[in-house]
Amino acid sequence: MPRLPHSLLLRARKISPLLPLVLRGTRTWDSAVNELRWLREHVEQTTTTRDSLLSPHKRLRILCERRAKGEPLQYILGSQPFGELDIICEPGVLIPRPETEAYTEYLAQFINQHHVVFKTMTGASLNPSTKSTSNPLRIVDLCSGTGCIPLLLHSLLSNTFTALQIQGWDISQTAVSLARRNFRENVKRGYLNASPRISFEVVDIFSNLTSDQRASLKCDILISNPPYISNESFNHETTRSVRNWEPKLALVPNISCSYSVLPQDVFYARLVDFHFNLGQSKILLMEIGDDEQAIRVVKILMDNLKRSTGSDLQNNSIEIWRDWPGQASDQGEKQELVIEEVSVPVRGSGALRAVVSMRKSFPLNC
Amino acid sequence: MQRWIISVLRRTIVSERGLLNLTTTRGLMTTPPKCAKKMPDRPKPPPEKEFTEVFLHGSGPGGQKINKTSSAVQLKHAASGIVLKVQATRSRTQNRKLARQMLADRLEDLEKGDQSRSAIKTAVKQKKKSSATKKTRRKYRKLEEEKLAAQGETGKGKEG
Ligand SMILES: C[S@@+](CC[C@H](N)C(=O)[O-])C[C@H]1O[C@@H](n2cnc3c(N)ncnc32)[C@H](O)[C@@H]1O
Numbered sequence: 001m002p003r004l005p006h007s008l009l010l011r012a013r014k015i016s017p018l019l020p021l022v023l024r025g026t027r028t029w030d031s032a033v034n035e036l037r038w039l040r041e042h043v044e045q046t047t048t049t050r051d052s053l054l055s056p057h058k059r060l061r062i063l064c065e066r067r068a069k070g071e072p073l074q075y076i077l078g079s080q081p082f083g084e085l086d087i088i089c090e091p092g093v094l095i096p097r098p099e100t101e102a103y104t105e106y107l108a109q110f111i112n113q114h115h116v117v118f119k120t121m122t123g124a125s126l127n128p129s130t131k132s133t134s135n136p137l138r139i140v141d142l143c144s145g146t147g148c149i150p151l152l153l154h155s156l157l158s159n160t161f162t163a164l165q166i167q168g169w170d171i172s173q174t175a176v177s178l179a180r181r182n183f184r185e186n187v188k189r190g191y192l193n194a195s196p197r198i199s200f201e202v203v204d205i206f207s208n209l210t211s212d213q214r215a216s217l218k219c220d221i222l223i224s225n226p227p228y229i230s231n232e233s234f235n236h237e238t239t240r241s242v243r244n245w246e247p248k249l250a251l252v253p254n255i256s257c258s259y260s261v262l263p264q265d266v267f268y269a270r271l272v273d274f275h276f277n278l279g280q281s282k283i284l285l286m287e288i289g290d291d292e293q294a295i296r297v298v299k300i301l302m303d304n305l306k307r308s309t310g311s312d313l314q315n316n317s318i319e320i321w322r323d324w325p326g327q328a329s330d331q332g333e334k335q336e337l338v339i340e341e342v343s344v345p346v347r348g349s350g351a352l353r354a355v356v357s358m359r360k361s362f363p364l365n366c
Numbered sequence: 367m368q369r370w371i372i373s374v375l376r377r378t379i380v381s382e383r384g385l386l387n388l389t390t391t392r393g394l395m396t397t398p399p400k401c402a403k404k405m406p407d408r409p410k411p412p413p414e415k416e417f418t419e420v421f422l423h424g425s426g427p428g429g430q431k432i433n434k435t436s437s438a439v440q441l442k443h444a445a446s447g448i449v450l451k452v453q454a455t456r457s458r459t460q461n462r463k464l465a466r467q468m469l470a471d472r473l474e475d476l477e478k479g480d481q482s483r484s485a486i487k488t489a490v491k492q493k494k495k496s497s498a499t500k501k502t503r504r505k506y507r508k509l510e511e512e513k514l515a516a517q518g519e520t521g522k523g524k525e526g
Pocket of ligand 1: 144317
């Protein structure tokens with residue numbers, strides 16, 4: 001990690017004696033200035049905590065010192081905004097990322113735009129009065145962490161779909177407990193409609209699934225942000241704050257299994273298996289880490305398509321979404337990639353961030 | 367203790383108002399309700415087609431490898447040449463809304479000059495400021511905060 005230039009620290013000290021501390025944590029000027037402001041606002045707004053005997057200035061200094069050691073701002077403040085929601089963040093559970101927020105919103109927008117198609121495919125009702133008899137739109141999020149994806153999908157889809165059934169699975173009991181708390185809190189604050197059908201369960205997706213769990217996977221939409229970092233990149237490409245403070249279980253796959261793929265890709269092999277061979281999901285969306293992984297995951301999908309008899313390449317389409325799938329692509333950003341002689345459309349701007357496989361039962365342009 | 371809490375609360379309101387310019391002014395001791403009434407309606411943002419939006423983020427890996435807190439939003443309005451950046455809150459959703467409102471305000475400024483809502487607001491503020499006396503301590507705080515915010519504005523928007 002390169003040292004911060006002395007001149008930068010001096011410049012920071014002139015503005016506030018606390019800014020150099022925050023700068024040590026953020027490593028960039030802009031974020032340091034923003035984060036110090038947010039920390040100050042946080043201290044000013046929370047006057048009832050147990051350490052309220054300390055002066056606000058003292059409390060602010062303590063928080064800045066924690067940030068200087070690399071502790072993520074989201075753990076210090078205890079939350080991360082996600083769409084219209086506020087997600088509680090605690091050590092032991094991965095902090096939701098802005099890219100995850102972006103593709104979740106984009107997916108919801110896509111489903112809302114094609115809601116008629118989705119409703120006829122699923123038999124979900126267009127009419128609120130027949131709510132009880134209609135089939136719900138069913139979504140499963142694998143590796144759900146804080147629960148940010150199921151909760152945001154619900155908040156964005158519940159106006160269009162009167163019946164929704166969303167599940168989140170995670171191997172970690174800590175994560176599942178936090179997701180349930182996030183669910184309750186966001187309902188309590190009025191960010192989610194009353195009594196939504198969302199559930200979180202402890203499930204190891206590599207274990208032998210129960211028949212109930214298998215039935216759950218026959219859903220309409222399968223989505224996942226699984227651990228996808230190799231040991232090598234964990235050591236060299238993650239920031240100090242991620243490496244030292246966030247759970248490795250959430251980042252690096254630690255599975256020995258029979259899939260013949262790279263260790264960092266095992267979750268994708270499992271997800272694709274679920275999508276084609278177990279479930280009948282219309283959409284499978286998987287977050288990925290970089291360009292090479294995107295291409296490898298597309299190949300895993302194509303291999304499975306070729307092998308499985310029922311579904312072939314003609315009836316499925318594969319897309320890649322960038323960090324900001326809703327934005328126009330920048331100059332020089334490719335809008336398609338040719339992988340194994342098949343042209344794969346690439347949407348949006350930024351780095352490659354998600355691989356999406358859809359059954360071609362509806363028009364694909366949003 | 368009590369007084370201390372009140373002063374903190376008031377400071378929060380002042381600083382948020384400075385940053386967001388959205389909080390309603392009603393109910394605040396410093397702003398009598400009658401001038402809230404005089405204020406013209408907030409202008410509507412232009413249609414989405416008329417401007418482009420960029421989420422500012424640095425180069426680098428992104429995704430799980432970094433837990434950035436940047437939520438900055440930039441809008442460019444080609445017809446008027448207005449470019450603005452909003453990073454007031456940690457929520458990108460919130461910043462996107464604020465940015466649209468700011469764009470609407472600036473477009474109205476261009477169109478109506480000193481009859482625009484924001485011009486009237488500034489004029490009202492100026493008047494109040496000159497009558498203010500014993501607020502030096504609070505003012506100092508606010509200045510410091512504004513200085514910080516301004517530093518942020520001129521930065522590159524890079525995120526590490
Ligand atoms: C990258 S995090 C994603 C969390 C959340 N979906 C998000 O986007 O913020 C990956 C999650 O996968 C979970 N996980 C790891 N191995 C798993 C397994 N075998 N089965 C189910 N979940 C697993 C971890 O506990 C972690 O919460």
